[in-house]
Amino acid sequence: MLFTTLINRISVGNSxxxxxxxxxxxxxxxxxxxxxxxxxxxxxxxxxYFEQLPDGKLPPQCVLARTPASEALKNSxxxxxxxxxxxxxxxxxxxxxxxxxxxxxxxYGELMDCAARSGSLEPVVNLAASKxxxxxxxxxxxxxxxxxxxxxxxxxxxxxxxxAQGYCSxxxxxxxxxxxxxxxxxxxxxxVVVTCYASPLRKLSSKIFIxxxxxxxxxxxEKETPISTAHMLLLPVISAxxxxxxxxxxxxxxxxxxxxxxxxxxxxxxxxxxxxxPQSVGLQFSPHLCALCIRQARYLGQKHLxxxxxxxxxxxLPQTRFTFHENGIAALVPLGDAPELPVEQxxxxxxxxxxxxxxxxxxxxxxxxxxxxxxxxxxxxxxDLSGQLQRPDTVCYYADYSFYDLLDSCGSPETLGLFCxxxxxxxxxxxxxxxxxxxxxLEAYLQCDCSVKDTAQRLFVHRNTLNYRLERIQTLTQINLxxxxxxxxxxxxxxxxxxxGRDF
Numbered sequence: 001m002l003f004t005t006l007i008n009r010i011s012v013g014n015s016x017x018x019x020x021x022x023x024x025x026x027x028x029x030x031x032x033x034x035x036x037x038x039x040x041x042x043x044x045x046x047x048x049y050f051e052q053l054p055d056g057k058l059p060p061q062c063v064l065a066r067t068p069a070s071e072a073l074k075n076s077x078x079x080x081x082x083x084x085x086x087x088x089x090x091x092x093x094x095x096x097x098x099x100x101x102x103x104x105x106x107x108y109g110e111l112m113d114c115a116a117r118s119g120s121l122e123p124v125v126n127l128a129a130s131k132x133x134x135x136x137x138x139x140x141x142x143x144x145x146x147x148x149x150x151x152x153x154x155x156x157x158x159x160x161x162x163x164a165q166g167y168c169s170x171x172x173x174x175x176x177x178x179x180x181x182x183x184x185x186x187x188x189x190x191x192v193v194v195t196c197y198a199s200p201l202r203k204l205s206s207k208i209f210i211x212x213x214x215x216x217x218x219x220x221x222e223k224e225t226p227i228s229t230a231h232m233l234l235l236p237v238i239s240a241x242x243x244x245x246x247x248x249x250x251x252x253x254x255x256x257x258x259x260x261x262x263x264x265x266x267x268x269x270x271x272x273x274x275x276x277x278p279q280s281v282g283l284q285f286s287p288h289l290c291a292l293c294i295r296q297a298r299y300l301g302q303k304h305l306x307x308x309x310x311x312x313x314x315x316x317l318p319q320t321r322f323t324f325h326e327n328g329i330a331a332l333v334p335l336g337d338a339p340e341l342p343v344e345q346x347x348x349x350x351x352x353x354x355x356x357x358x359x360x361x362x363x364x365x366x367x368x369x370x371x372x373x374x375x376x377x378x379x380x381x382x383x384d385l386s387g388q389l390q391r392p393d394t395v396c397y398y399a400d401y402s403f404y405d406l407l408d409s410c411g412s413p414e415t416l417g418l419f420c421x422x423x424x425x426x427x428x429x430x431x432x433x434x435x436x437x438x439x440x441x442l443e444a445y446l447q448c449d450c451s452v453k454d455t456a457q458r459l460f461v462h463r464n465t466l467n468y469r470l471e472r473i474q475t476l477t478q479i480n481l482x483x484x485x486x487x488x489x490x491x492x493x494x495x496x497x498x499x500x501g502r503d504f
Contacts, residue, residue, distance in 0.1 A: 001027050001099060002127055003061050003079040005114055006045065010094040015084040016063065020076055023123075024151050026130035027061060030096045045099075047092045063091060107131065107234060111241035119249050121242070125149050128238045133225035138208070138242060140216045142265060143168035143176075144324070146246075146253050152224055158199045159221060166326050170270040172198075187214070189236040193227060194219075204231055206239040210247045215254045218242055252306040259283060260321040264332060267373045268325050276370060283369075286319070286334030290341055291363040291372055292349075293379035294329040297394065298357035305329065309356050316348045330376050332369065340365050346395070353394035359383055362397045381405050389498065403492075404499050413500035420493040421486075423477035430476055438476070441469045443494050446487060 002023040010016055025042040033048025040046065040059035047063045050056070050070040061079040064070040065088045073080060083091045115124050121138070129136045129149035137159065138146040144167045154160055162168050168176075175196065176182055185192045187207070194203040201221050208216040218239045220231065246253050257265075263279045294313070296305060310329060314320050322331040335341060341349075341362060353360050361379035366372075382396040385404045398405075407416055427439040441459065445466075448454035456466045470481070479486060 001110060002114070002123065002130065003027060003045070005117060005123070005127075006095060006098055007063070007081050008117070009098050010091055011081075014087050014091065015066070016081055016087070016091055017083075019074065019080040019082060021079050023079075023126060024130070025060065026127065027099065030092065030099055032092065033059070033062070045095060047088060047095070049088075063088075063095075106237075108237050108241050111238065112244065115241070115245040115249055121147050121245050121250055121253070122150075124241065124245055126151050128234075128241075132220055132231055132234060132238075134223060134231075135221045136238070137163065137219045137221065138216060139168070139219060140254055141214055142257070142262075143173045146216065154221065156199055156201050156221060156223075159201075167269060170266070170272070173269070189239045191232050191235045202227060204235055206235040208239045208243045208246075210243045210254065215243065215246070250303070252303045255306060255324070260332075261323045263369075264321060264330060264372060265323040265325065267370065268323070268330060268376060270373070273370070280369070285332075285369045286336055287367065288335035288338060289366055289369065289372075289375075290333050290335060291366075291375040291379050292329070292331040292333060293361040293376060293383055294331060295359050295383060296328070296357060297353075297359045300357060302327070304356075309352075309358065312352060312356065316352060317345060325376075326380075330372075332372055335365060349395045358394065359386075360395045361386075362395065364398055364402075378402075378405075403495055407496060407499045416496050416500055420496050421479075421489050423473075423479050423490065424493050424497060426477050427473065436469075436472075438469055438473050441466070442473050442490070445470065445481075446491050446494070450481060450487070 003025075004018065004021045004023050006027055007016060007018050007021070011018075027045045028043040029041070029045070031044050031046050033046050033052045035052040035054065038054065042060045044059070045061045045063065046059040049065045050067060050073070058073070058076055058078040058080065063081045063083055064073075065085040066082045067085070070082055111124050111127060114127050115121070118124070125136050125138060125147050126149050129151055135149050135152045135154050137148045137154075140146055145163055148154065148163050154163060158172075162172070175198070176194070179194060179196060181192050181194050185207075189206045189209065191204050191206045194205055201223055203222065204220040204227050206218045207214055208218060218235060220227075220235060225231075255261075259279065260283060263276065263283065266276060266279065294305075294309065305328070306324060310322060310324075313322065313329065313331060317333055319334045320331050322329050324330070333341070333345070349360050349362070352358065361382035363375035363378040363382075366375050378398040382398040382401045385401040385408070386393055386396040389401075389404065410416055423442075424439065427442060431437060431439050441455075444458050445452075445455045448458060452463055452466055452470075456463045459466065461469075473479070474481065479490070481487060
């Protein structure tokens with residue numbers, strides 16, 4: 001039982017209050033501080049007075065009587081709770097009863113009790129990892145990462161990458177499925193030891209079933225503790241509990257996959273054309289398509305994304321196909337014969353993003369569904385570049401950011417700055433020395449297609465003032481704004497300045 005779980009249970013109706021909690025170790029026993037201990041167990045919760053501690057050294061997990069000395073321990077690195085002096089021994093007895101009941105329930109019961117209190121899978125996985133003494137990763141049947149433990153660092157490069165991106169690549173999945181230990185595994189939860197050349201760690205895996213249907217895998221990474229008989233016995237219990245927790249508290253984690261969802265997901269993880277072609281047979285697609293990358297601007301949880309947002313998306317844009325990817329939604333939107341997303345559909349996305357606290361990236365139009373992964377990457381880049389440029393847009397179109405994407409692939413800001421027309425530096429320096437605004441005046445003039453009327457309205461200045469500024473600009477820089485190629489170079493230079501953060 002984890003510290004937070006136990007303290008929350010025993011704090012009902014009394015003064016016990018958590019000061020600090022990290023939930024790194026499973027609590028298996030209760031003990032009193034008697035002043036004679038030099039060392040403390042990580043898996044024991046100690047009760048007593050601060051004044052009884054030799055040299056004031058705190059146990060890793062403890063509940064202390066509330067005294068002036070213990071009240072001063074706000075910055076302790078231990079799991080620490082305080083209780084009124086008169087309630088200390090009542091808290092001890094309550095904690096012993098809770099730990100004893102947990103043992104009687106067995107490990108499965110302890111995991112389910114943790115799930116009932118938290119209503120989610122993450123604390124269950126951390127409790128299981130604490131019991132095993134190793135990190136755990138839960139994957140669905142498509143090798144998407146559902147959740148992973150956090151009490152031990154996962155620094156294996158391969159699994160750190162899989163966790164960071166939220167899924168395993170097709171090459172990885174294909175290599176795993178070719179391993180003899182995986183191919184020969186029985187269709188049960190019996191644990192299987194897995195080794196592969198790409199990762200230095202051995203793994204112990206156990207299949208997760210819901211109503212006899214395979215829905216995922218529990219994977220233990222052997223690092224802190226060598227694989228043992230105890231692990232072999234415990235992992236099937238963890239996989240059984242994981243299946244029951246998902247079914248009861250988080251069914252959105254295992255959505256039913258349609259043929260379209262499976263195809264889109266395989267395209268995203270890099271499945272080869274030889275695998276994609278058979279999956280496409282019988283599936284119908286619009287002649288014009290665009291891809292969406294949908295992310296939460298305000299995190300409302302995966303349940304909200306997978307149940308509410310996905311349902312609204314399909315209701316508002318019928319025939320949209322989607323899958324869940326990178327903690328968001330990857331969607332394929334039919335455009336019919338339209339060359340780009342129509343105005344009414346753009347408004348639908350704006351309203352959806354605003355109402356559901358989303359950010360939506362939109363790709364350029366494309367024609368073949370097998371290009372979905374590349375176009376989804378465009379939609380994702382539109383979101384990334386919008387953030388990089390600090391734009392307020394909730395719906396970001398790659399067409400508006402493609403030039404910045406090109407700049408991002410060209411090299412360092414110093415290198416990009418060399419491509420800027422020198423007129424911009426001349427104007428910015430002049431503005432700085434003379435308190436003028438010629439740099440932004442020229443930018444506005446170019447953005448208004450060199451219309452004096454429109455530029456004056458945008459800058460809220462009189463046309464005579466604007467004409468004076470334009471004459472001064474041409475005198476200082478010796479540029480000819482009637483030259484269309486020069487106007488293009490100047491507009492490009494302003495974009496480079498914005499991109500590298502040098503817009504003055």
